[in-house]
Amino acid sequence: MTTTDEQLGGRPTRGGRRFSLSWLGSVPFLAYVSIFLVLPTGIVVVEAFGDGAGRPTLANLTELGEDYLRSAFVNSLELSLTSSVIGAVIGALLSYAVVTGRPDGLLRRSVTSLCGVFAQFGGVMLAFAFIATVGPEGLLTALLADAGWKTGGAWLFTLDGLTVVYLYFQIPLMVLVFTPALEGLRPQWREATESLGGTTWDYWRHVAGPILLPPFLGSLLLLFANAFSAFATAAALISQGGVIVPLQIRQALTSEVVLGRENVAKALALGMIVVVAVVMALQALLQRRTSRWLRGSTR
Amino acid sequence: MSAASSPASSPASSRARRRRRLTAFRVVVLAVVGVFFLLPLAALVEFSTRGVGIGAPRTLAPWRELGGRPELVTALQASLELAAVTAVGALVLMVPTLVWVRLRVPRLARVVEFLCLLPLTVPPVAMVVGLAPIYLWVTYLTGDRIQNLAWVYVVAALPFVYRSLDTGLAAIDLRTLVEAARSLGASWPTAIWRVVVPNITTAMLNAGLLTVSLVLGEFTFAELLTYDNLQVVLLQLGLADPGVTVAATAGLLFFVFLLLLALSYVSGRRGPRARPRREGVS
Numbered sequence: 001m002t003t004t005d006e007q008l009g010g011r012p013t014r015g016g017r018r019f020s021l022s023w024l025g026s027v028p029f030l031a032y033v034s035i036f037l038v039l040p041t042g043i044v045v046v047e048a049f050g051d052g053a054g055r056p057t058l059a060n061l062t063e064l065g066e067d068y069l070r071s072a073f074v075n076s077l078e079l080s081l082t083s084s085v086i087g088a089v090i091g092a093l094l095s096y097a098v099v100t101g102r103p104d105g106l107l108r109r110s111v112t113s114l115c116g117v118f119a120q121f122g123g124v125m126l127a128f129a130f131i132a133t134v135g136p137e138g139l140l141t142a143l144l145a146d147a148g149w150k151t152g153g154a155w156l157f158t159l160d161g162l163t164v165v166y167l168y169f170q171i172p173l174m175v176l177v178f179t180p181a182l183e184g185l186r187p188q189w190r191e192a193t194e195s196l197g198g199t200t201w202d203y204w205r206h207v208a209g210p211i212l213l214p215p216f217l218g219s220l221l222l223l224f225a226n227a228f229s230a231f232a233t234a235a236a237l238i239s240q241g242g243v244i245v246p247l248q249i250r251q252a253l254t255s256e257v258v259l260g261r262e263n264v265a266k267a268l269a270l271g272m273i274v275v276v277a278v279v280m281a282l283q284a285l286l287q288r289r290t291s292r293w294l295r296g297s298t299r
Numbered sequence: 300m301s302a303a304s305s306p307a308s309s310p311a312s313s314r315a316r317r318r319r320r321l322t323a324f325r326v327v328v329l330a331v332v333g334v335f336f337l338l339p340l341a342a343l344v345e346f347s348t349r350g351v352g353i354g355a356p357r358t359l360a361p362w363r364e365l366g367g368r369p370e371l372v373t374a375l376q377a378s379l380e381l382a383a384v385t386a387v388g389a390l391v392l393m394v395p396t397l398v399w400v401r402l403r404v405p406r407l408a409r410v411v412e413f414l415c416l417l418p419l420t421v422p423p424v425a426m427v428v429g430l431a432p433i434y435l436w437v438t439y440l441t442g443d444r445i446q447n448l449a450w451v452y453v454v455a456a457l458p459f460v461y462r463s464l465d466t467g468l469a470a471i472d473l474r475t476l477v478e479a480a481r482s483l484g485a486s487w488p489t490a491i492w493r494v495v496v497p498n499i500t501t502a503m504l505n506a507g508l509l510t511v512s513l514v515l516g517e518f519t520f521a522e523l524l525t526y527d528n529l530q531v532v533l534l535q536l537g538l539a540d541p542g543v544t545v546a547a548t549a550g551l552l553f554f555v556f557l558l559l560l561a562l563s564y565v566s567g568r569r570g571p572r573a574r575p576r577r578e579g580v581s
Binding site for chain 2: 022253
């Protein structure tokens with residue numbers, strides 16, 4: 001590591017600056033990211049408009065209008081919407097319950113770090129955890145059956161089941177992204193409301209509500225994008241078929257039978273990228289609005 | 300929360316009532332959410348200690364069998380190796396780049412930030428479609444080894460690595476440190492290795508642990524690029540032998556928990572909350 005002075009920019013920091021060359025230091029990064037991030041994304045975008053032989057065509061995109069693909073998109077949107085709305089509401093309640101506790105209390109510390117863990121916890125392991133709980137052989141299924149309520153456990157492998165499983169990472173994510181906004185609410189605002197004769201309802205309706213609305217919607221959009229892009233959990237629970245878009249992509253990629261499916265995969269991937277990009281752009285806008293009121297107060 | 304209190308009551312009593320209502324609300328929320336989150340974990344433990352047959356006694360057999368599954372052991376080794384390679388690779392790529400950009404080409408800072416956060420916006424399952432042809436080349440050049448996955452894992456880890464290193468670098472007086480080192484005759488690599496790195500170890504550890512937990516849980520890229528990493532093998536095994544798989548899941552989960560709890564201690568030590576505002580898109 002202690003190489004000679006002539007390495008990368010081995011000239012004095014001040015004086016004799018040949019400014020035009022200093023960007024060379026970022027070349028390794030830019031090259032790496034170009035090959036493994038920009039290029040694959042570009043391939044998806046460009047080849048979604050091409051047939052197998054490289055001629056431009058819109059056939060792949062019109063294929064998206066086919067019933068089975070359209071319903072996959074509808075299902076994906078529905079799953080993302082339901083799980084993000086429920087996740088956002090429960091997550092906001094949970095983060096309010098946590099924020100109103102002592103700031104340095106054990107509860108607050110442990111909930112925050114556990115949420116960090118759970119928000120990352122998706123995929124195969126999460127699927128197994130739920131199969132062990134509410135699957136056909138699951139713990140809860142057995143307990144409920146003893147109590148006379150037979151669920152069968154097959155609902156876990158449907159869209160409703162996926163929604164419940166997704167909540168397991170959506171709620172913690174909401175807590176992580178929404179807590180700073182709640183922490184930004186200053187007690188003085190409430191006191192001011194009270195000294196002006198306002199009730200609790202007035203405070204939430206006219207003060208806290210309007211301030212929290214943009215960050216709430218922003219977090220909701222983030223959760224939506226999160227659910228929309230998730231693949232592993234669904235893939236582990238549903239081994240066949242393409243109920244949602246990511247599973248359709250898997251099917252298109254792995255099917256060796258029908259030729260030309262890779263281009264449908266690219267069209268599907270493009271569709272996903274567009275949806276997530278739009279959602280994230282809206283989220284960035286809301287984020288900017290949020291920071292007007294809550295910046296600097298998030299301590 | 301939304302119930303209106305009557306304006307006629309005295310402020311003190313209405314405040315006391317509000318406090319009681321708040322406590323009740325907190326208890327209910329924490330209890331309900333707590334059950335939702337703890338039940339699946341309890342079920343993992345219960346499932347993995349279940350005996351075969353009705354009324355069979357509890358057994359630890361699936362746990363004992365873990366070591367006797369060669370495919371599982373191989374996959375675990377592969378994933379651990381991938382995790383280490385990815386963490387080191389991401390740090391080697393990003394520490395010099397971020398230092399360099401901060402000091403020499405600040406106008407690139409926005410571009411670098413954008414590129415680093417981009418993986419949050421491109422769903423892995425969509426990106427893998429475009430990666431498949433690139434991986435044909437990678438395989439052609441370096442052979443068909445599972446370690447090839449590290450290339451894309453570094454990209455997947457970029458947002459986390461970027462955020463934690465960026466926070467770390469913002470907290471030190473980077474310019475002064477590097478200029479002092481350089482004026483004493485240190486080369487750039489020496490300045491970074493012996494002056495910058497020792498000052499941002501917490502941030503680097505943070506980034507490394509996040510990367511490790513990301514790689515150990517990664518499924519999408521491995522599955523769709525057809526490599527057998529830990530998660531892929533777990534899923535395959537799950538179809539054949541649920542007991543052992545659930546035991547493996549519980550064990551792995553516990554391990555990742557410890558890792559991430561260690562992480563929250565590492566990052567919690569540096570004073571109040573430097574949590575990222577936007578978390579990952581998993």
